[in-house]
Structures are given as C-alpha cells and as structure tokens.
Amino acid sequence: MKKEIKEKLKQILYYYKKTLSKIRIGKANTEMLDDITVEYYKNKVPLYHLSSIEVINSKTILIKPWENTNLSLIEKSIIKSNLGIIPINKGKFLKLGIPSLTEERRKEIIKRNNRKLEQAKISLRNIRKAYNKKIIKEFSEKDLIEKYKNDVHEATKDYIYKIEKIFENKNKEILKI
Structure with missing residues (x-):
C-alpha cells in the first residue's frame, strides 16, 4: 500500500x-510550447509533431516546420495560444522572441x-x-x-x-x- x-x-x-x-518567465524554454496544437487536416496535432523546436539563446526559440506549407498554420496557432509572444515569420522558420517580464x-x-x-x-x-x-x-x-x-x-x-x-x-x- x-x-x-x-x-x-x-x-x-x-x-x-x-x-x-510551462510558465513563461522571460527565458526561452521549449516546454512552454508543449500544449500548443496546430489544426492540420482537420485534426489537432501537437506542435512538436510538425516541427523541430530549439532554444537559440535565453531569449529566442526557433521553430522549423518539417513541411514549409505548415509554417502559417503553426504561426496562427502560436498567436491563438495566448502565450503573449508574436512569432516572426522568416520564410522557412519562425522565430519567437521572449520578452522580459x-x-x-x-x-x-x-x-x-x-x-x-x-x-x-x-x-x-x-x-x-x-x-x-x-x-x-x-x-x-x-x-x-x-x-x-x-x-x-x-x-x-x-x-x-x-x-x-x-x-x-x-x-x-x-x-x-
């Protein structure tokens, strides 16, 4: 027992x-994106299933989709997520700048x-x-x-x-x- x-x-x-x-504290952390899902062929798919996610430095996260066609879908999902972070679309990847608190x-x-x-x-x-x-x-x-x-x-x-x-x-x- x-x-x-x-x-x-x-x-x-x-x-x-x-x-x-998952709480955003002004430092880049990939776990803060764990709950983000992307509408992909009428299914909600976790972000990490559609892209690679890496921390570049303490203030920046880079998201590279496996398929470039998913870039705008991922961008919309991040904006809808209420993380308070606006992704910057660089054409082949998204850059997330983590603002200070x-x-x-x-x-x-x-x-x-x-x-x-x-x-x-x-x-x-x-x-x-x-x-x-x-x-x-x-x-x-x-x-x-x-x-x-x-x-x-x-x-x-x-x-x-x-x-x-x-x-x-x-x-x-x-x-x-």
Whole structure:
C-alpha cells in the first residue's frame, strides 16, 4: 500500500513540476510550447509533431516546420495560444522572441503559482484522505490502522514539502531580474 500511495503522490508532483515549467518567465524554454496544437487536416496535432523546436539563446526559440506549407498554420496557432509572444515569420522558420517580464507580470505569475500550489496540496490531501478511509475499511486492529495512517501522513507531508520547495525555487527564478 505504501508503494501505491507514493506512486499517486509522485504523479501529482510530476504534474505540478510540468505545470510550473510551462510558465513563461522571460527565458526561452521549449516546454512552454508543449500544449500548443496546430489544426492540420482537420485534426489537432501537437506542435512538436510538425516541427523541430530549439532554444537559440535565453531569449529566442526557433521553430522549423518539417513541411514549409505548415509554417502559417503553426504561426496562427502560436498567436491563438495566448502565450503573449508574436512569432516572426522568416520564410522557412519562425522565430519567437521572449520578452522580459514587467514587475506587474511577475507578481501576477506568483499569484497564479500560489493557486496552483494550493491545488496541488489539496490533491495530495485528498489522496491521504482516500487512503485513510481505505485503511479503516481493510484493517480492524487499532495499532495497525494508526501505523498505516501515520505512514500515509508522513508520505503526504514529504510530498507537500517537495512541492513547496519547487514553488519557492520557481518564485525565486521569477523574481530574479
């Protein structure tokens, strides 16, 4: 059971890390494009299936479509994505210039990160609650129930700490000018 709960907690940690990695903080990062889909033959296809994406420097991302005919489709998708980045069409590739963040935007991102942190903590606590109910149903000995509940509590506490550390590091990165 301990392995099972840790696996669920790891999934939440992974999802949380992935969510924060997509946040634009004034530095080029290919993960910020992971959720962009392109309308391709009436299907939504992930951007990375239609092109190569590379970071040129800390402020520039280059997108080279496998087929040149997809360049305008990719450009439209990036504009629609609300990333706040306007692609520059260079004929055979797109160039994304990542603008620096304003102080106001940094504060807004930190507030959003705070909400994401709380959502992640709630998810972890919900797993703890579900496993505590499961423990009560499966076992009848009080000592055993308390031992397992304590194990679940410690595992949850450990993952809450890990998520808070990720949150703190991301906020330091955001506030760095």
